[in-house]
Amino acid sequence: xxxxxxxxxxxxxxRKSFGPIEILxxxxxxxxxxxxxxxxxxxxxxxxxxxxxxxxFIAPSAGDIRLDGRPAxxxxxxxxxxxxxxxxHQEFNLAPDLTVSENIWxxxxxxxxxxxxxxxxxxxxxxxxxxxxxxxxxxxIRDLPVSDRQMVEIAKALSRKARVLxxxxxxxxLTSREVEVLFRQIERLKAQGVALLYTSHRxxxxxxxxxxxxxxRDGAVVRRARRGELTEDGMATAMVGRDLQxxxxxxRHHPGEVALExxxxxxPPLVEDVSFALRRGEVLGISGLxxxxxxxxxxxxxxxxxxxxxIRRNGVPVAIGxxxxxxxxxxxxxxxxxxERGLLLDKNLxxxxxxxxxxxxxxxxxxxxxxxxxxxxxxxxxxxxxxRRDLRVGNLSGGNQQKLLLAKTLLSDPxxxxxxxxxxxxxxxxxxxxxxxxxxxxxxxxxxxxxSSDMPEILxxxxxxxxxxxxxxxxxxxxxxxxxxAVVRLVMGTAGDSSGSAAHV
Numbered sequence: 001x002x003x004x005x006x007x008x009x010x011x012x013x014x015r016k017s018f019g020p021i022e023i024l025x026x027x028x029x030x031x032x033x034x035x036x037x038x039x040x041x042x043x044x045x046x047x048x049x050x051x052x053x054x055x056x057f058i059a060p061s062a063g064d065i066r067l068d069g070r071p072a073x074x075x076x077x078x079x080x081x082x083x084x085x086x087x088x089h090q091e092f093n094l095a096p097d098l099t100v101s102e103n104i105w106x107x108x109x110x111x112x113x114x115x116x117x118x119x120x121x122x123x124x125x126x127x128x129x130x131x132x133x134x135x136x137x138x139x140x141i142r143d144l145p146v147s148d149r150q151m152v153e154i155a156k157a158l159s160r161k162a163r164v165l166x167x168x169x170x171x172x173x174l175t176s177r178e179v180e181v182l183f184r185q186i187e188r189l190k191a192q193g194v195a196l197l198y199t200s201h202r203x204x205x206x207x208x209x210x211x212x213x214x215x216x217r218d219g220a221v222v223r224r225a226r227r228g229e230l231t232e233d234g235m236a237t238a239m240v241g242r243d244l245q246x247x248x249x250x251x252r253h254h255p256g257e258v259a260l261e262x263x264x265x266x267x268p269p270l271v272e273d274v275s276f277a278l279r280r281g282e283v284l285g286i287s288g289l290x291x292x293x294x295x296x297x298x299x300x301x302x303x304x305x306x307x308x309x310x311i312r313r314n315g316v317p318v319a320i321g322x323x324x325x326x327x328x329x330x331x332x333x334x335x336x337x338x339x340e341r342g343l344l345l346d347k348n349l350x351x352x353x354x355x356x357x358x359x360x361x362x363x364x365x366x367x368x369x370x371x372x373x374x375x376x377x378x379x380x381x382x383x384x385x386x387x388r389r390d391l392r393v394g395n396l397s398g399g400n401q402q403k404l405l406l407a408k409t410l411l412s413d414p415x416x417x418x419x420x421x422x423x424x425x426x427x428x429x430x431x432x433x434x435x436x437x438x439x440x441x442x443x444x445x446x447x448x449x450x451x452s453s454d455m456p457e458i459l460x461x462x463x464x465x466x467x468x469x470x471x472x473x474x475x476x477x478x479x480x481x482x483x484x485x486a487v488v489r490l491v492m493g494t495a496g497d498s499s500g501s502a503a504h505v
Contacts, residue, residue, distance in 0.1 A: 348389065
């Protein structure tokens with residue numbers, strides 16, 4: 001890395017408008033060979049727009065894109081890839097009905113007359129081996145979990161032999177082991193002279209990886225720094241324009257009677273013999289590695305997966321086999337995958353908000369006026385920021401999508417709310433808002449289960465913590481016993497008998 005090196009790819013005075021609304025306001029941004037340049041900012045700050053412009057997916061309204069000092073001639077993502085500019089998208093750009101190998105070679109298939117499937121499978125296997133991944137080249141994308149799909153996206157990008165690699169939240173859905181593999185690949189590419197753009201809401205990753213940092217706020221650059229010039233707190237403050245020392249609300253919950261009791265609960269084939277209780281006005285955290293059964297447990301409880309065992313609501317046994325039956329018993333679930341399972345990205349805000357509770361808005365005919373009134377209240381209550389109400393939800397920032405999904409989940413007025421990965425892919429300012437929403441639910445006397453891969457989140461929000469390991473409950477922690485060390489020991493199975501013996505409800 002040398003300061004004198006000319007940029008490989010840069011934006012000069014770039015502006016971008018969608019209709020009458022200007023999203024980017026004269027942005028200058030440069031990527032240099034052999035450097036990791038982190039682009040950070042709140043959701044809606046303009047990061048994704050910059051990446052789409054650099055990757056050829058949209059054109060700027062004003063300003064220049066320069067590749068090797070000359071005006072970039074590409075006019076599409078495909079042309080940008082041909083010029084060596086490759087993007088790893090946050091929204092997966094994969095064909096779900098094709099195999100891993102077919103996705104990686106899509107549009108660049110090997111073979112002159114007939115497709116050389118053997119060569120493509122071998123090439124795919126080599127890429128997956130490089131990523132230390134056990135994914136089969138023959139697996140269909142639709143059958144893979146989210147973290148494996150992200151690894152396929154990374155493998156596909158590596159196969160392109162990029163000069164410039166743009167990574168949009170590549171670690172958001174990866175396990176800690178997979179993140180380390182990704183980081184090794186980034187260092188290897190950097191050593192080979194690739195120019196890398198990295199965006200992440202995990203500021204510790206930015207501190208570790210970035211040679212340069214550019215901070216965006218409201219479509220404008222507000223800070224530039226080199227490695228070591230900005231602390232994580234400094235980055236957060238620059239992103240939101242205010243101090244965020246107290247990101248987690250002070251816990252002053254006073255849990256009441258048991259609202260939900262689960263006994264001998266099984267969700268085949270992963271979750272076995274789980275028992276726990278949840279009290280009114282309590283935030284119960286569930287921690288564990290990806291694949292430990294956390295999400296499967298939640299989906300079984302609300303009827304999204306076949307399950308068996310005893311569920312008691314307010315002391316009374318209930319049968320829950322469908323989401324509708326769960327709702328009838330006052331339970332609601334916010335999925336970890338807002339883009340594929342939580343929201344309809346091609347529909348507007350109103351249609352998404354009311355979809356799960358349509359009978360409330362009139363039968364047999366819907367009342368658009370009542371739906372609009374509910375949307376207005378949701379926008380105000382959850383601070384959903386959208387330039388227009390008729391905007392496609394896919395055009396909202398990730399933070400605003402998550403707040404809309406939370407509003408949708410709470411529209412049924414549930415007494416028990418299960419929230420899976422509440423802040424995945426969310427900026428630090430919006431995280432603070434969502435934590436406040438969760439705290440408010442507990443203070444209202446609702447019971448909240450938070451499932452999270454983010455250790456500080458579990459520690460900062462939870463009144464009690466359950467730890468899942470290999471489909472079973474490894475232990476429970478409460479009060480002063482909720483520490484990172486105690487959680488990690490239970491996650492890894494090294495706690496011993498005494499470390500997991502916190503008081504049970």
